Amino acid sequence: MKLLINEWRKYIKNTRSVSIITTIFLLVLIFHFSSLDSEDSNEVFSFSIIICYIFIKFISIIYASNILSSEISKGTIKFILTRPYQRYKILLAKIAAITLLMPVFLIISVITCLLLQILTTQHIPEFSIIIKYIGIYSLCILATIIFFTAFALMLSSMFNSSPLVTGFCIVYGFFADRLWEMINYYNIHVPGDEWIYKLNPLYVNSYLIKLISNTVNNTFDQPVQSEFFITLAANIAYVLIFFLIAILIFRRRDISLAS
Known part of the structure; x- marks a missing residue:
């Protein structure tokens, strides 16, 4: 518990990067609401919550890629x-x-979106829609956070350079699925409906997010539900693999050699 409290204190003290990212997020939201064409308040909120998800995914990757690598590089570990x-x-x-x-x-982020939506459109989405989208994207965020935090810890246990780990995590977080599609298209040629295509480490997280997002369109039927649990199990398996590799390397690493 003390370790957990100490980690939260570090995040509270690191307000500079958070304030910069938050400012960018607010500017994106303001631009989004200022360019609205739709009068459907539920649709407006749907686009807003997607922006929130992308923002939180980005900030979680930034945090995850720095929690260990920066401490090792600075020697504070x-x-x-x-x-x-x-x-x-x-x-x-x-x-x-x-x-x-x-x-x-x-x-x-959701409260900010609702306030901006009320100020710009004078309409508020249905309460059931708010709860539904928050529930859906909470699952997306948890899946993203745990996956990329474990991945970042694995990289941080190998390398001292915080910018290197951060850059690699950002590329992996936002472009790994497209990289896999290119590799498969030019070299491997695995059909898109095969499990080896869906569950490989470059694509499994994105595919899980797609399955979760299907609930927005009420398409979470029995076959999709079965695929969801299989994909979730694969996602958890990769998290455990990343975490175990991080532990094995971190336990054997001579931290005194970190610069």
């Missing part, structure tokens, strides 16, 4: 290692801290 904490608990606390923090960003 040595102070944590002097305390009687097992190394796997240190990594687990970092995942838990981000996982619990990002829903707070979602709530703040």
Whole structure:
């Protein structure tokens, strides 16, 4: 619990990057609402919540890619290692801290969207729609956070460079599915309906998000539901693999060599 509280304190102190990203987010929202053509308040809110999801996905990747790599590069991780904490608990606390923090960003983002929508359109979406979209994109955010935090921890346990880990995580987070589509199109030629296509590590997270998003259009039927649980199990398996690799490397790494 102390490790978790310490992680939250670090995030609270790191207000500079959050304020910059929040400013960009608000500018994007203002531009979105100023260019609205639709009079359907539910549709307007739907586009707004998608913007919120992309924003929180980005900020979670930024946080995840810096939680360990920056501490190793600066040498501050040595102070944590002097305390009687097992190394796997240190990594687990970092995942838990981000996982619990990002829903707070979602709530703040949704409230901001609703306020801007009321100010610009003088209409508010149906309460059932608000609850539905929040539930759907909460699942999306949790899947994204846990997956990329474990992936970032694995990279951070290998490399000291925080910019390198951050850049790699951003590319992986937003372009891995397109990279896989290009690789498959030019070299492998696996049909898109095959499980090896859907569940490979470059595509599984994006496919899980697509299945969750199908509930927006009320297409979460029995076959899609079965695929969802299979894809979720694969996503969790990759998270465990990333986390175990991070633990194995971090336990054997000589932190005193970090610059």
